[in-house]
Each structure stands twice: as structure tokens, then as C-alpha cells.
Amino acid sequence: MDFTLSEEQLMIQQAARDFAQNELLPGVIERDEAQRFPTEEVKKMGELGFMGMMVSPKYGGSGLDTLSYAIAVEELSKIDASASVIVSVNNSLVCWGLETFGSEAQKEKYLPRLTSGEIIGAFCLSEPEAGSDATSQKTTAIDKGDHYLLNGTKNWITNGNSAEVYLVIAQTNVEKGHKGINALIVDKGTPGFEIGPKENKLGIRGSDTHSIMFNDVIVPKENRIGEDGFGFKFAMKTLAGGRIGIAAQALGIAAGAYEMAKKYSKERKAFGTEIMNHQAIAFKLADMHTQIEAARHMVYKAAWDKDNDKDYDLSGAMAKLYASQVAMDTTIEAVQVHGGNGFVKDYHVERLMRDAKITQIYEGTSEIQKIVISRSILRD
Numbered sequence: 001m002d003f004t005l006s007e008e009q010l011m012i013q014q015a016a017r018d019f020a021q022n023e024l025l026p027g028v029i030e031r032d033e034a035q036r037f038p039t040e041e042v043k044k045m046g047e048l049g050f051m052g053m054m055v056s057p058k059y060g061g062s063g064l065d066t067l068s069y070a071i072a073v074e075e076l077s078k079i080d081a082s083a084s085v086i087v088s089v090n091n092s093l094v095c096w097g098l099e100t101f102g103s104e105a106q107k108e109k110y111l112p113r114l115t116s117g118e119i120i121g122a123f124c125l126s127e128p129e130a131g132s133d134a135t136s137q138k139t140t141a142i143d144k145g146d147h148y149l150l151n152g153t154k155n156w157i158t159n160g161n162s163a164e165v166y167l168v169i170a171q172t173n174v175e176k177g178h179k180g181i182n183a184l185i186v187d188k189g190t191p192g193f194e195i196g197p198k199e200n201k202l203g204i205r206g207s208d209t210h211s212i213m214f215n216d217v218i219v220p221k222e223n224r225i226g227e228d229g230f231g232f233k234f235a236m237k238t239l240a241g242g243r244i245g246i247a248a249q250a251l252g253i254a255a256g257a258y259e260m261a262k263k264y265s266k267e268r269k270a271f272g273t274e275i276m277n278h279q280a281i282a283f284k285l286a287d288m289h290t291q292i293e294a295a296r297h298m299v300y301k302a303a304w305d306k307d308n309d310k311d312y313d314l315s316g317a318m319a320k321l322y323a324s325q326v327a328m329d330t331t332i333e334a335v336q337v338h339g340g341n342g343f344v345k346d347y348h349v350e351r352l353m354r355d356a357k358i359t360q361i362y363e364g365t366s367e368i369q370k371i372v373i374s375r376s377i378l379r380d
């Protein structure tokens, strides 16, 4: 087994680290407070190749492997988990889904703009009554011959207002259950397409989350991804890879909080010595470091599985389940290590603690990951 990162992977890691330090860090507290989307920063990430990392250069992408992508998401998340979820959705759910399952015409039309950062995408599966229970789609896409008539509401859509292109999952044939679901590409501004108010969130406040309403939206047949009835499989297969991105995000949040706690423990003095010399603090850091290292192995292994055509449903779900728990545990302890300073915004760790929570909820809650994991291990 070789655990060494390649020259190229180390370069991506350094580039993402530098970008996070130089471009994301300066405004991160203000964006969090104001719930302001990092518009300029996303454009720059597009220029640097972070918005279409795994897409072939043929469509303007960086042509990198999943592991490089996970490493980049980890680095960005150490500083700004709002920026990293924008990157994660655009890369894993939108670009990967389109490149893997879209038609040549769809790829040519959308991927170059999505990879360059000119536009970003959104992935619309969740609904008011279909979150974890994703097959219970109420949004309908009625087959009208040369087009679908789309009606319904999607909830919690990341990049909800900032996106230009939306991959929408909807039910065409109720009698066929999940086999009657389709995935459609919908352009913002199509008549009948409406964006709800921005959600006021606990964490990842720089990312914009909105409901999206469809009222008799006409979607041409050529905007369907894959064969008729492929929509639910499309969502599941795409999410399997997406979960590696969110696992990397959770890992980065944990690692960012740990690095800040370690630094603070070497500076802050209490009872005549740096607090790192109190074993209670040193042991917290030992636990954090151990858990983060374990999470990193799981995330990188899931990415490696995907890059090497192995099954990654199980390893991706386990990585997300574990890394998101580590993100929660580590950020709570990082606040504790900072004492009172941990409770104020200037020290960043309270934001990371708030951001960590979402990694246990989106792209399948921790309970859903356990369903995926248990079904997989019990099937064998």
C-alpha cells in the first residue's frame, strides 16, 4: 500500500490551501454574518479549475481524479465550509452527473460554463415531503410528447438563487414508483420557474439555500438525462459520489478546528504555563488528531475506490458517517480549548462548530448512511 500523495495531488493541496488562506479567510466572518454568497471567490475558483475538477479537459474541466478533488474540498473547508459546499455541489452532483450520464449535446451546452465558474449548478431532489424518503417524489414531470410539464416544489436547494442550471428530479409515472422518475435539466428563468426566500441558517451561511417552485414549466425532452425512468438511479449514483465530497468537507472542518485549537494551546497561558501543558488539553488534541487521521483514511479510501472503479457506495457512506461525527466532536472540543474566546466570532471555531452540523444532515442524514451501510454489509 502506498499512502504517498502524487506530485500533482500535493500541488492541488497547496493551491487550495493558498486560495483558502488568501482569498476565503479575509471575508469569511463577514459573509457568515451577512449570509452573503461568495460571488467573486467562486469566479476565482472557476479560473483556478476548482469548479470542474473531475471533468475532462474536452469540456473545460481539470481532468483530475476524485482524490485530488477530495483533498481540495478538505483544504477549502478548513477555512470556509460555505465555499466548499458550493464547490462540492457543482463538482460532484452537477458536473459529474452531467458528464457521466448526460448526452453529448447536454455536455457541450452546459459543462464548459459550469467548469469555468461562469455559471454554477444546483441539484434538486429534496421536497417538503421527500427528504430522506427520496422515492416519495411529489414534483411531477408529465410527458406531453415533445416536452415535460413540470409542477411542484423542491426544498433546501444549495446554490438555489445563484445557480443558472438546475438538475431536477421529478415523477413522470406514479404507477412505476421510483422507476417512473426522471432527471431534467431546467434553466433558470424558464417561465413558471420561481425561487423562494433564502433560508436563515445555523451554519454554512455563505451558501444560499432556497426552495424552488415549478408552475407549468415546459422542459424540452432533450433536457432529460438518460433514458425514461432513469431519474432515481441518476440521483442515487450521483449522490454516492457526492457523499465523498461532503465527507471531505467534514474532514476539512474538523482539521481546520483542530489546527486552530493546537495553535491556541501553544499560545494561551493558564496557571503559569501554556495550556497545552495541561494533560486535559493535550489529551483532547490527541483524540482530535487520531480521529481526524482515521477520517482522512476513510475519505481518501472512498475517493480511491471511485478512482479505481471499485464499489464506493459503502466506503463513501462510511466516510461521510464517520467524518461528519468527527467534525461535530472536534469542533465542540476546539471551542472548549479556546475557552471564552471560542465563543466569539473572531476565533473562527464557533463558526466551524455551526458549519459541522450540516454534514450530518445533507446528502443523506447519518441515519440514512447507516441504512446504506447496513444494507450493503448484510447483502453480502
Ligand code: CAA
Pocket: 085, 089, 123, 125, 126, 131, 132, 133, 134, 135, 158, 178, 232, 233, 236, 237, 239, 240, 313, 362, 363, 364, 365, 368, 371, 372
Ligand atoms: N446506486 C444505484 N442505484 C441505487 C443506489 C445506488 N447507490 N441506491 C439505491 N439505488 C436503487 C435501488 O437499487 C433501487 O432500484 P431497483 O428497485 O431497480 O433495485 C432504487 O434505487 C430504490 O432503492 P431502495 O429500494 O433502496 O429505496 P428506499 O426507498 O429504501 O431508499 C435510500 C433508499 C438510500 C434511503 C434513498 O432514498 C436515499 O438515499 N435517501 C436520502 C436522500 C438524500 O441523500 N438526499 C440528498 C439530497 S442532495 C443534497 O442534500 C445536496 C446538499 O445538501 C449539498
Ligand code: FAD
Pocket: 089, 122, 123, 124, 125, 126, 128, 130, 131, 132, 133, 155, 156, 157, 158, 159, 201, 204, 209, 358, 361, 362, 363, 364, 365, 366, 367, 368
Ligand atoms: P427527514 O427525512 O424528515 O428526517 C428527519 C429525521 O428522521 C432525520 O433525523 C432522519 O435521519 C430521520 N429519519 C428519516 N427516515 C428515517 C429512517 N428510515 N430511519 C431512521 N431515521 C430516519 N437537498 C437537495 O436535494 N439539494 C440540495 O442542494 C440540498 N441542500 C441542502 C442544504 C441545506 C443547508 C440543508 C439543511 C438541506 C439540503 N438538502 C438538499 C436537503 C437534505 O438533503 C435533507 O434535509 C436531508 O436529506 C434530510 O431530509 P429531511 O430534511 O426531509 O429530513
